[in-house]
Amino acid sequence: MRYDFVVVGSGCAGLAAACELKQAGKKVLLIEQHNLPGGCASSFVRGRFEFDPSLHELCTIGSVENPGITRKQLEAYGVNINWQKVPDCFRIVSEYSDGSLMDVTMPSGKEAFIAKMAEYVPDSKKATEDMFELFAEISAGLEYTSQGDENLNGKVLMEKFPNLLKIGSYPCMPVFKKLGFSQKAIDILSTYWSYLGVDMDHLSFLHYSQMVESYVELSAYIPEHTSHEISVAMVEAFRNMGGECLFNCRATEFIFDNKKCVGVKTTAGDIECDCVLANINPDIIYAKMMPEHAVPEREKRLSAARKGRYGARMFTAHFGLNKTAEELGIKDYSIFMPSTADSSKEYESLKKIATNNYTIFLCYNIVNPNFSPEGTSVVSFTTTYTSPEDWNKVTQENYFNVKDEIAKKFVGLLKEKTGIDIKDAIEEVAIASPMTFSRYLGVPEGSAYGFETRDWDGIIARTMGMEFDYTINGLIPIGTSGIRGDGYSSNYACGQLLARYALNKQGGNK
């Protein structure tokens, strides 16, 4: 059987691409190596608890009255989720860059956020207002770039959205300084850096602005029943449109006829198609899944320039507790606990297992009291490693010990920094290390963020470079290494954009 498109991998990007291509009336097959969809967007069960392996919060969902682009995108596929609003942006318990104690809770809602910033840092009001204005211009510009306007070019963008191009390729720090923020204000605004995996000296301001604007203005959301709910609903929507799925089917190689990809070798046999969208890191595709002669020179150079700089090697310890959040004194949904608010220093500390003392604590029951059985709660501790070095040295013999010690350290840090003691309430534990993510998702070094979205390799560079970066005939890598970087919403957008790009190319070929 021959398909117009085969989508390999049912991560957020794969699912969105499959729905998008099917909506365009194409013959589409979605294959997934596991028995369930979603990649990171999934769930697993231990005892009487269901855990979410990744999702803390989604951006660009918004309310029914004021929907964000992701809510609209999913609804357009027929995916309707009972979204639950996250009450605050975040609480951060840490040290300011000057070493003084920091315990800050930032609300969602632009006005409330600006007012709270002014309360913590009295001279920050004007700069915060200016920052939100900048966010708005960047968003409008990006929305314009997503519409697939054939006349899109740098000149048009410069005329309509000058700050998108001027500021969009800078890292956060110089933009914050230009806006006039003091170091104390920058410390608070830096809190989300770990969600993007790059310190503020190198993190693309554009990527930062997209996430923060949405979290603050539209609030963050989670589905009622873990991210598995979203992935299952997307598969159902895809099937309702006539799409076909093959689970437990692993793509092993892409089939090339000279320089054109004409199909996929899989554990279920060879599949012919006009074009493949692969939810796989490009480094893996080029090195292991296609003939070297078909990898374009530019792709090789881009890979070399990125030097395997993968973002955020993930570690999460999940706990099912036999006490409620209230009984344990947990009031916040998320508490960020870096050892310092100075993101560059912290980025360095996150290179080593011993020096990584940064964890993000989360309690799902704060958003949804029915998230776990009555009288219980579900919490998690997440951190990221900015280098693979220490994890590469962990042997099979000491692997479980290393994981347990890290989890214990984080439980201790929670008690030390907030007074919340969960130790005696632990009923179930599940720990995922970079190895777990690497094995399950097939991502290099356990990074769920793809390549770091550094200033030179941020969203604007990737979007403007689309025509040059996606030049393999009949094969398009999609996912967290792609044009929109890491995150759920980013990858629903990435799948959508690159599916449209593929459709345009196919139309062009005809």
Ligand SMILES: Cc1cc2nc3c(=O)[nH]c(=O)nc-3n(C[C@H](O)[C@H](O)[C@H](O)COP(=O)(O)OP(=O)(O)OC[C@H]3O[C@@H](n4cnc5c(N)ncnc54)[C@H](O)[C@@H]3O)c2cc1C
């Ligand atoms: C602990 C953690 C916390 C996170 N928190 C958040 C958060 O709060 N908010 C947020 O927005 N983002 C968060 N993220 C990031 C987000 O989950 C990811 O960036 C995003 O889900 C990646 O989507 P993707 O499309 O790249 O696919 P992936 O999730 O990487 O999935 C790829 C899929 O392809 C399949 N596959 C791979 N190779 C093959 C093959 N050869 N054949 C067949 N199938 C294959 C895999 O099995 C998998 O199902 C978090 C991630 C982690 C790990």
